[in-house]
Amino acid sequence: MALTTRRRALTTLGAALAASFTLPATQALAGEHGYRPRPLWRAHAHNDYEHPRPLLDALDHRFGSVEADIHLAGDQLLVAHDPEDLDPSRTLESLYLDPLTARVRAHHGSVYRGHRKPLQLLIDIKTEGASTYLELHRQLRRYRHLFTTYAGGRVLPGPVTAVISGDRAARVPMEAQRVRHAFYDGRLADLGGSARSSLIPLISDNWTLNFTWQGVGAFPVAERRKLHAIVGTAHGRGQTVRFWATPDLPGPARDALWGELVAADVDHLNTDDLAGLESFLDAYRPR
Structure with a gap:
């Protein structure tokens, strides 16, 4: 079939x-x-x-x-x-x-x-x-x-x-x-704009257009600061954050990137692998 x-x-x-x-x-x-x-x-x-x-x-x-x-x-x-x-x-x-x-x-x-x-x-x-x-x-x-x-x-x-x-x-x-x-699902260009969270409660964007790191090696310090700043600004305005186009093949790179997203308090982690993300979040412990 x-x-x-x-x-x-x-x-x-x-x-x-x-x-x-x-x-x-x-x-x-x-x-x-x-x-x-x-x-x-x-x-x-x-x-x-x-x-x-x-x-x-x-x-x-x-x-x-x-x-x-x-x-x-x-x-x-x-x-x-x-x-x-x-x-x-x-x-x-x-x-x-x-x-x-x-x-x-x-x-x-x-x-x-x-x-x-x-x-x-x-x-x-x-x-x-x-x-x-x-x-x-x-x-x-x-x-x-x-x-x-x-x-x-x-x-x-x-x-x-x-x-x-x-x-x-x-x-x-x-x-x-x-x-x-x-x-409405906003973009990073909407972050800090005039629209309130009563219209735009979510800020989403393409990870690869904003960050070079794909989970291999150390997360560049400047990119980690950028990620935390994005989340802090959004949360300060009552908005949540999601990135798409993050690595989604099982392995240490995906786990490393997911770990950084959770540590930065990103609200939504994208995946096609339901069981994989469930297992990761159940096992996750803050560093």
Whole structure:
């Protein structure tokens, strides 16, 4: 069976199981013994939809952030990285919004039982930003019980916080809204700008465009200072920090770079390797 066909078959199975939410063993034990495994809020599932069970695999590995790429096709928001991979059955609603609704209901208003911190749903817009966002807003409004909302100048927390990335044209309609159920993913160029965290709660950027170090050898002192300064500035403004394009092959280089990111208090670590990052964060001890 071809990889794409097998992945779609598994995804269909995962979607069918989403309503019942058979919990992983660690969470099943929570009900019997009172133990609740801690969510890994730093863990970000890059291109989450590429896993056999989108969303569900990341939740089984206790991730605090997942990423879905969307394309506007008519009035549907289809989840895929590239246009040639679009499948009418793989919608944002079927892969993420409906399963999240089931999860939150099962856990009495939270994604992780006993933890009220929101899960981050990073939605990367791959088609024209303004029109895609307006359709996305319509869909998020139907699921507004799930989402952190900006209304009347206030941020009202929900079980899930949607952050919009990708095509930058989405920012214009977002800034014009008095009520929205999503927020904007800024870049380092936005750090220290006039936009508040009520619009831009997250600063993301490409690691390789800002740092030369790839985890081999010593982290240059100037680059470590730069990293800490970025995080300090963002946190001082109530914003979180994420870098993409960090090394993601298992080995000492990846571990070294992840260790520096955690030591600098970077909020989200990107990976396609769910089990690898889970193991790293469980084992991590501050230096």
